[in-house]
Amino acid sequence: MDNLSQKGINKNLFFIKRMFWLAIIALISSSLFFGNILISYPLMGLTLLLFRPLSTKVVGYISIILALLIPAINAFILSNQTLGMAGIKEYLPLLESHNLLDVLRFGLMGSYHHGIAIGNLVTGNIVMLTCFLLACGHNECNFLMM
Numbered sequence: 452m453d454n455l456s457q458k459g460i461n462k463n464l465f466f467i468k469r470m471f472w473l474a475i476i477a478l479i480s481s482s483l484f485f486g487n488i489l490i491s492y493p494l495m496g497l498t499l500l501l502f503r504p505l506s507t508k509v510v511g512y513i514s515i516i517l518a519l520l521i522p523a524i525n526a527f528i529l530s531n532q533t534l535g536m537a538g539i540k541e542y543l544p545l546l547e548s549h550n551l552l553d554v555l556r557f558g559l560m561g562s563y564h565h566g567i568a569i570g571n572l573v574t575g576n577i578v579m580l581t582c583f584l585l586a587c588g589h590n591e592c593n594f595l596m597m
Contacts, residue, residue, distance in 0.1 A: 513584055514587075528574060
C-alpha cells in the first residue's frame with residue numbers, strides 16, 4: 452500500500468476494486484463448490500475499511516468487546532434458526548438434472564442456505580473480524596495505518 456501512495460493512487464478506491472473482483476471470483480467459486488466461504492473475505496475486507504480512521508487503542512477495545520460477545524452472538528443466532536440442511540432439499544433436483552446451469556444454481560443456493568441460513572456467515576465473520584482487529588489493536592499489522 453505504501454507504493455500506491457508514492458504513485459498517487461487512492462488506496463481506499465484501489466482496495467475496494469480488489470474486493471469487488473474478489474467478490475466476483477467468490478460468486479463463481481460458490482457456484483462450483485457447495486458451501487464455499489470465499490465470499491466472506493471481500494465482505495470482511497470492506498467492513499475493515501470502516502475501522503481505518505480509529506486509533507489502534509480503540510480498535511483493540513472493540514476487538515476485546517467482540518471477543519467477549521462471540522458466544523452470546525452465536526447462541527442467539529443458533530437459537531433463532533433451524534439447524535441442518537433443510538433449506539437446500541428443494542434444490543437437490545437441480546444437482547441431479549445434468550444441466551450445467553442448474554448445477555451451478557444449486558451450488559449458489561446451497562452456499563447461501565448453508566452459510567447464511569445456519570448463521571455460519573455471521574458468526575464466522577465476527578470471529579474473523581475480532582481476530583484481525585486484535586492483531587491490529589496490538590500493532591501486529593499495518594493495515595489500519597495505511
